Amino acid sequence: MSRANQSCDSGEDLQHYQHYVYAVVYSMILAPGLLGNVLALWVFRAYVKETKKAVVFMMNLAVADLMQVLSLPLRIYYYLNNTWPFGKLLCMFCFYLKYVNMYASIYFLVCVSIRRCELIMWPLRYTSSRKKNDLYICVAGWLLVCLGCLPFPWLRNNIYEHNPQSSATPAHLRTEAPGLLSSPSPTSKLVCFAELPMQPISTSTAWALLIAAELMGFFLPLVLVLACSYLTAASLRRLTEGAVHDRGEQRRALRMVLSCASVFLVCFVPYHVTMPLDFLAKANALGSCSLRKLVLRCHPVTLCLASLNSGLDPLMYYFTTDEFRRRLSRTEITESLALNRRLSSCFTGEV
Template identity: 65%
Template sequence: MNQSCNSTDDLRTYQHYLYAVVYSVILAPGLLGNVLALWVFRVYVKETKKAVVFMMNLAVADLLQVLSLPLRIYYYLNNSWPFGHTVCMICFYLKYVNMYASIFFLACVSVRRCELIMRPLRYNSFRRKWDVLICVLGWCFVCLACLLFPLLRTPSARDNQDTIGNESNVNNGHSLVCFAELPIRNIGASAAWTLMILAELMGLVIPAIVVVACTFLTARSLRHPASGPILDRGEKRRSLKMVLSCAGVFLVCFVPYHITMPLDFLVKTNWLKNCALRDFVMRCHPITLCLASLNCSLDPLMYYFMTDEFWRRLSKHELPDGMILTRRLSCTTVEEVHNGNSTTETSQ
């Protein structure tokens, strides 16, 4: 029965076309948007306290995925991978590092914005250093945890004849299959379910609870009148928009993926036997995976439209000190040249 349920070239063509189109669309805006964000946040990271450290790390995570997209696009357009198994595993690994680092830092941005509204006077230089430590620990945890994803994959489709598209997955000279088409290693049922439950808890349930709680607390703060040294209602509304945008990115990009991920695992390990359901999962899961990749283009939009720091830094009203100094020097030089020309004309 499993052999009759195996997908043919039609499903593989559908998946490759979908991935190639989506990755091509998000490549340019993801690259430009995150490079611009890093430039802005790097210059002004010491000036503001509104979760800029976390947003910088979020932009780095997005940029890591964007840099791997050209190789992914090549693979899905040419149906072959001539770059070797190691490069394949690195690109495959970066995908999950980006996803779970983005989830972690979106939750951190939500918590910090909420805290700045609830307790604005508690943030100081010590807390900024604490933010840096949280980022370092977050990267270490995500990078170590995501090692499981490439370690659970085998380098050759010959190891598993039940993998989707197995007719096309056999090594062809120097050409290898890669990414989602890599077969999963055989592990015990208890170990498999433990890993899936941990992935769902750490990647969906706990971050979702944190983001929803921050949204609720920030929205509730708008009902209380401003008193004492706290932020005004305009600042509260901006913080609420930022927290809501984090929740929106989380909902659109990561919730659908974590719904279909366990089902896709059941398909790839052949625990799901129903042919119609297998086909449905294999057609839906690529869509949710593309939505998860979309966050690297949505995050820069969130920075621009939801943070007053970002668009004001790009306007002429608030230029970096270096640019202001350069501008003043150029104006002084022009003025001196103009005065020199006037003196020369007078002497003549």
């Protein structure tokens, strides 16, 4: 790929801007995302055997969101301190985990949308055997996502040491260096995440990976989510054979499907618009310096929006799922605490 615009590198100002954006947004997501997804797993665990309303998929969605939230403290530390002291293996794992969680969230949002749409349109088709198949769909989804995200760390599989005070370090090293610099100085810093260097690959390989990621990870899920939204909304305007005639149930299903579509549009569409441009910018394949700088400043914002879904999903559960609100009601919590106290008394021999 072309290196014609290596002189476009914005240097320390761009890095400072990116680290500031990441640190602020991730700090805002951490607490509500952690609390919301832990509560979601607690609620769905109680109802997973009692309802067929895509609870298995929502549990897996909560797991994906929680995994992302648990990795945020390490990311926040790095962006606040501008160095990574936790080793190369953990750096690459957290980098890989980011994409696994994002595409797992996309996968399970699609599954939730399809299941709720199916239950409204053809409720009699959903049997106990099909409910068991949901578990296999979840396992297959995790395997597909984990394998599909392997190119992300493969393309950025080297951590290196960067001395910001050394003029001998090339300006383009941040994005193209193939490995470790030798003889680190006392002022050198270990970098991770956004500063990981890209492996040199051919243009055809780069375009093939980008097209595959956009088609399978974005366009196809987007079409499915929007189609489910349309079909569920249409079910409110007509009575189809074998469809649910409970208008309240139809409206609740519509709220769930529209919420999935809204989260998808807000969190993942902006990221997948800027992702190919960011890839080309970091590979120095964009001919315009102004466009390259714009992309490198916009992409951190869209990546933060993609992370925001871990905080938005629990809100979606609360406002669209009766079981979630009922489980978090004061009466339900009081009864659960009272039951726990009685069980504790039985085990300890107290009266």
